Amino acid sequence: MKQQGNFTQGPILAPLCRFALPVLLALLLQAAYGAADLLIVGQFSDAANISAVSTGSQIMHTFTTVAAGFAMGVTVLIGKKIGEGSPDEAGRVIGGGAALFVWMGIAATLLVPFFAGPLCRLMQAPEAAFAQTQSYVRICALGSLFILSYNVLGSVFRGVGDSKTPLFTVAAASLFNVAGDLLLVAGLKLGAAGAAIATVAAQGLSVFICLLVVRKKTLPFAFSKEYLRLDQKISGAIFRLGAPVALQSLLVNISFLAILAIVNSMGVLYSAGVGVAEKLCGFIMLAPDAYMQALSVFVAQNIGAGNLPRANKALACGVGVSLFTSLFLAYAAFFHGQTLASLFSGDSAIVYQAADYLRAYALDTLLVSFLFSFIGYYNGRGKTLFVMCQGLAGAFFVRIPVSYLMSRLPNATLFRIGLATPASSVVQIFLCAVYFAALSRRPAPADESKS
Numbered sequence: 001m002k003q004q005g006n007f008t009q010g011p012i013l014a015p016l017c018r019f020a021l022p023v024l025l026a027l028l029l030q031a032a033y034g035a036a037d038l039l040i041v042g043q044f045s046d047a048a049n050i051s052a053v054s055t056g057s058q059i060m061h062t063f064t065t066v067a068a069g070f071a072m073g074v075t076v077l078i079g080k081k082i083g084e085g086s087p088d089e090a091g092r093v094i095g096g097g098a099a100l101f102v103w104m105g106i107a108a109t110l111l112v113p114f115f116a117g118p119l120c121r122l123m124q125a126p127e128a129a130f131a132q133t134q135s136y137v138r139i140c141a142l143g144s145l146f147i148l149s150y151n152v153l154g155s156v157f158r159g160v161g162d163s164k165t166p167l168f169t170v171a172a173a174s175l176f177n178v179a180g181d182l183l184l185v186a187g188l189k190l191g192a193a194g195a196a197i198a199t200v201a202a203q204g205l206s207v208f209i210c211l212l213v214v215r216k217k218t219l220p221f222a223f224s225k226e227y228l229r230l231d232q233k234i235s236g237a238i239f240r241l242g243a244p245v246a247l248q249s250l251l252v253n254i255s256f257l258a259i260l261a262i263v264n265s266m267g268v269l270y271s272a273g274v275g276v277a278e279k280l281c282g283f284i285m286l287a288p289d290a291y292m293q294a295l296s297v298f299v300a301q302n303i304g305a306g307n308l309p310r311a312n313k314a315l316a317c318g319v320g321v322s323l324f325t326s327l328f329l330a331y332a333a334f335f336h337g338q339t340l341a342s343l344f345s346g347d348s349a350i351v352y353q354a355a356d357y358l359r360a361y362a363l364d365t366l367l368v369s370f371l372f373s374f375i376g377y378y379n380g381r382g383k384t385l386f387v388m389c390q391g392l393a394g395a396f397f398v399r400i401p402v403s404y405l406m407s408r409l410p411n412a413t414l415f416r417i418g419l420a421t422p423a424s425s426v427v428q429i430f431l432c433a434v435y436f437a438a439l440s441r442r443p444a445p446a447d448e449s450k451s
Contacts, residue, residue: 083304095227273353299380360418
């Protein structure tokens with residue numbers, strides 16, 4: 001690994017952008033990865049299998065989000081150790097994190113298939129598609145170890161400032177997944193089960209490639225097989241940093257599912273409109289999300305190096321670049337929502353409702369440039385408990401109540417309901433700004449950079 005992975009010296013803006021771009025492309029490929037399953041199953045299978053992939057992928061996405069939250073603890077710890085100039089400690093974090101995630105993967109592989117039925121019931125999987133949905137979840141759950149392994153390996157590369165390797169592995173897995181879908185779904189007619197098998201195989205390939213890269217590259221930390229063990233101190237630090245992020249991600253996802261339930265009660269046309277809009281929103285939010293992840297690493301390294309002013313400058317740069325990118329996305333979503341929605345539906349009524357919802361999300365696209373940058377900054381400083389609290393405050397005290405109240409107004413529209421999301425972001429940004437001001441009034445604790 002070259003010194004370019006060290007963000008504690010030199011310019012800020014250019015290295016931050018260079019690091020964030022592969023993260024953005026990897027997120028784009030992951031979004032396309034999920035869309036490919038549904039697209040191919042939609043072309044070569046029946047409605048029951050389409051429903052199974054749609055519902056089952058939501059369940060597995062929630063699991064993946066929680067895994068990524070825990071992996072953030074590994075990313076931040078490694079970044080801090082690199083910033084401190086403690087390569088031996090970074091190696092111990094990697095070994096301890098790997099051992100922890102292996103055990104978590106084994107537990108998930110055993111437990112998730114057992115609870116696949118209740119999970120599908122909870123998601124209200126249609127009876128006509130229940131068996132296929134349960135099968136999809138069980139097969140994907142057998143790849144839990146791959147999901148967790150990829151997340152911890154990705155966190156290692158990002159923690160040392162390498163965002164290109166995770167991009168390469170996701171690209172390879174995406175191509176392999178599409179090939180597997182074409183073979184198993186289009187060729188062998190295995191439906192949702194075939195899509196699940198292709199997904200698990202692709203995840204396994206991504207882990208295999210990551211391990212090959214680890215063996216080939218010279219990494220900026222000391223590592224020994226002796227480090228591959230559960231370490232109480234390291235595991236505690238990973239949980240302390242990662243658990244709040246994982247819990248926040250889980251509950252925020254639940255809050256959006258609650259909004260979907262509110263919209264579903266208004267009728268199938270509104271439900272379909274939100275469904276199409278949410279697909280587009282997933283792509284629109286990728287740029288702020290990429291800078292959030294990049295800032296987590298950038299800030300963690302500088303906190304480890306004891307350079308708080310440089311971490312604060314990185315926050316300002318992240319906000320500026322993310323906002324610049326989001327201006328174009330917000331413009332497209334607000335003024336050209338119908339054109340974007342027509343890519344996913346030929347029904348003009350559904351397209352109209354999706355565009356109406358997107359106009360509200362266009363406002364949020366600008367706001368999350370500030371919010372996501374703050375979240376990345378606080379994750380990098382290890383303030384993940386605050387990140388969790390502000391996220392839950394926005395979700396359960398603003399987003400759900402406002403969307404419910406808007407749905408009960410006369411002549412309720414998806415634009416009004418969608419305003420709940422930017423309203424939540426405004427409150428969260430306010431909380432982040434107040435916390436930033438409070439932290440600025442006192443010196444950073446001497447042990448802030450310690451695990």
